[in-house]
Amino acid sequence: MSAGNFPKNTLKPDSSPDKKTVGGNILAVKLLLTCSILGLSIAALPRAIAVGVNRQESIQHITTEILTASLQQGRELYQSGRLAEAVKIWENTAREYENRGDILNQAMTLNYLGAAYQELGLWDMAGDAIDKSLNLLPQEASNTGSGKLILAQALNNQGSWQLARGQTEAALATWQQAEAVYSSAGNEMGMLGSQINQAQALQSLGQYRRAKTLLEELVAQMQGQPDSVLKAQGLRSLGVALQTSGDLLQSKEILEESWDISKRLGVVDDTSATLLSIGNIARDLRRDEVALSYYKAVEEMAVEPLLKIQAQLNEISLLIGQKPPQEIIQRSAQVQGQLERLSPSRFGVYAWVNLAESMMKLAAQESMQPNTTFDDAARNLAGLVLTTAVQQARELKDARAEAEAMNQLGQLYAQNRQWENAKEVTTRALVIAQGIDADDIVAQAAWQLGQILKQEGDIHGAISAYRDAVASLQSLRRDLVAINRDLQFDFKESVEPVYREFVGLLLQPMAGQNEVTQANLKEARGAIEALQRAEIENFFREACLPSKPVQLEEIDAQAATIHPIILADRLEVILSLPGQPLRHYTTNMSAGEVEAVLTHMYSALHPSYSDEERLSLSQQVYDWLIRPAEAELARASIKTLVFIPDGMLRSLPMAALYDGQQYLVEKYAVALSPGLELFPQGLKRRELQTLAVGLTEARQGFGALPGVEVEVNNIASEVNAKVLLNQEFTRTGFQNQMKAKPFGVVHLATHGQFSSNPEETFLLTWDDKIQVNDFDRLFQNRERGTLNPVELLVLSACETAAGDKRAALGLAGFALRSGARSTLATLWSVNDQSTAELMSEFYSQLSTKTAEMPKAEALRQAQIAMLKNPLYNHPYFWAPFILVGNWL
Known part of the structure; x- marks a missing residue:
């Protein structure tokens, strides 16, 4: 049997005898390592x-x-x-x-x-x-x-x-x-x-890179040792560690090597445990048939009863929706009988909970079907199973296992709409988890309690519970991002919803109040910024972004921030004006409807769409984000709008919003920020020493960019610039230039892609690709303080990955990785000639000697100049240029 050639992807955790099977065990390898230490020391x-x-x-x-x-x-x-x-x-x-x-x-x-x-x-x-x-x-x-x-x-x-x-x-x-x-x-x-x-x-x-290097060195060391049982076990431990660090392909290779050794040595349960781990990788890469073949092999081979049961549980989880419900319930009842014959243990409790999860999943699926009684049967079995799990955890005096089982039982009560029972049991799980400092369980239980209290109409209690959940997620911050992005806590399913639901509660008036309090508005804004910072850290798998709370008026007294937030049932916007109370306004529309309009607007920005359709959509989004604040923006003499966008809004050019008569860029300078805390005030303007590099010829499967030479030469005519083109623009040549001089502006005119996957976020050089995770190496002298940070990084000719709604994370990733105060980039690849003209005008404005031109205003003037050019007045040509970070 072979696992086959799995596609590169991410995976979620699954059950194995070495780690628990439910909840979000952030340090999933810890128990395995502790057991290994005990085994080694008294063997x-x-x-x-x-x-x-x-x-x-x-x-x-x-x-x-x-x-x-x-x-x-x-x-x-x-x-x-x-x-x-x-x-x-x-x-x-x-x-x-x-x-x-x-x-x-x-x-x-x-x-x-x-x-x-x-x-x-x-x-x-x-x-x-x-x-x-x-x-x-x-x-x-x-x-x-x-x-x-x-x-x-x-x-x-x-x-x-x-x-x-x-x-x-x-x-x-x-x-x-x-x-x-x-x-x-x-x-x-x-x-x-x-x-x-x-x-x-x-x-x-x-320090993800150091961790990965160390694990790779360990792999080499282990492979050089003679085959033994300890080597097989060590390789399995390494395979699990590599899996949690996100290197699935190498994890699979190491696990297969461990499997081969233990199989040749005849160590049956070691072989079975390794096969189970490989099966889990196959399952989470959606290779269901491959995963089932591994689980079947474990079921037939393993001597250890829990290994057999775990394989059967994983099979059941996979087969829901593929096999008739009566077959799933029959298989589950057989596993229940096997579990009842085992002595109570922590792993047994987790197996009970795993079985209950599958039954609850089946019940939820069957409840959507007409004329079926299988949902009741599945719920009844889940209730019996969880009652046993709680009892066994108490017999074992295992508080963590009890909290896990109680929390799952609370979820079952909630699924059955038995709200009082759900609240009582979930509260008990939360108290137990808090007593043992189990932040991962606290986060789950507090979130669940918040949902229950919200259902009962206790909004104050719900907010308090959500606050506990968010606080626990913040304390788990490093653990959430230090492992594969979709391991343990799947970010999109188990982290992001907690923040969004919390913000949704904060942005609705309390009973007896007509307006949302300033305290709740500030907390909501802080929570959504924390989520956005967590998204970027999750992108990098590193919790190392520096942040410093700042007041808007400390940065720019003539700038306003607009913070749109896409919630499940509405679009909220928080407006911040210097020296004034926060305010917010709401559009009652589901997240799906909002995303549909935004996606349509993105498509309509292509010249093939009618102007009428494009302007109608642009005006609709303008009405959501800007129209309610027009009078206040005018009274405050605002010149710059700083958007902290959410969801699909990150991929839309705000400058192209339309009020019925004018584009937004005709009234305001526009900038984007992943969060004000991540971009404090930029450096004081100094003489612009610019490094301008680019490719004009086709390289590595990418087409030629003939307009780049004009673009780079135009820049050199406007500012003092060092130019590297084609063969001169190698990774090494670029890095040497960055080390040698204190360039304030770095202009990269080359193919590149922004994606929500860091492995697919890159810039092209003559001889290589620069991945976003390696970008900081090129700027390391500035990180060490030996050279001034880059004030402006320009990424010309790059584009967002097609169909990737979170691709702007890659753009923010390059901005943050470089340490640049501001980044100018394009949301899509634009005509060479129009780009050259816009860039020439931008640098001309930026280098004006009459006054210190803010970067956002320089971009605005360049875009307005394009608007006046009949050849390029369509937003397709000028709107995709966006400024991320400090706008001054």
């Missing part, structure tokens, strides 16, 4: 009969064999998900070792306790156990082979604790120290675990 212990330690038994009667057996029993309980039972045994064992004065074994047992306490959310107890373990290890003990391994294990544990508590830099340093100790002990697998942990910390710090 050499003799296997003994599992005997518990009686607290009343005297120390004289407790033999070394019994203590060793207790450690092993705790390990087995831990690995099977029975964490509270493992803790009880290890607590007793640690006390007995302390009474004996056996420091090394006491320290080792405390390490196990530290790992288990972390999984149970007992953070203070975990920290105390780890600290005590480290304090017990004197220098002389840590120099022995076993002492070094225990010390390294304690450090790995401490790193996990630090990362979970938000001390990411400390965690990275601790894991580097653990790696050094494992190295001195000659333990290569321990080093591997520590290095994978370091990659996770680097991702959380937003």
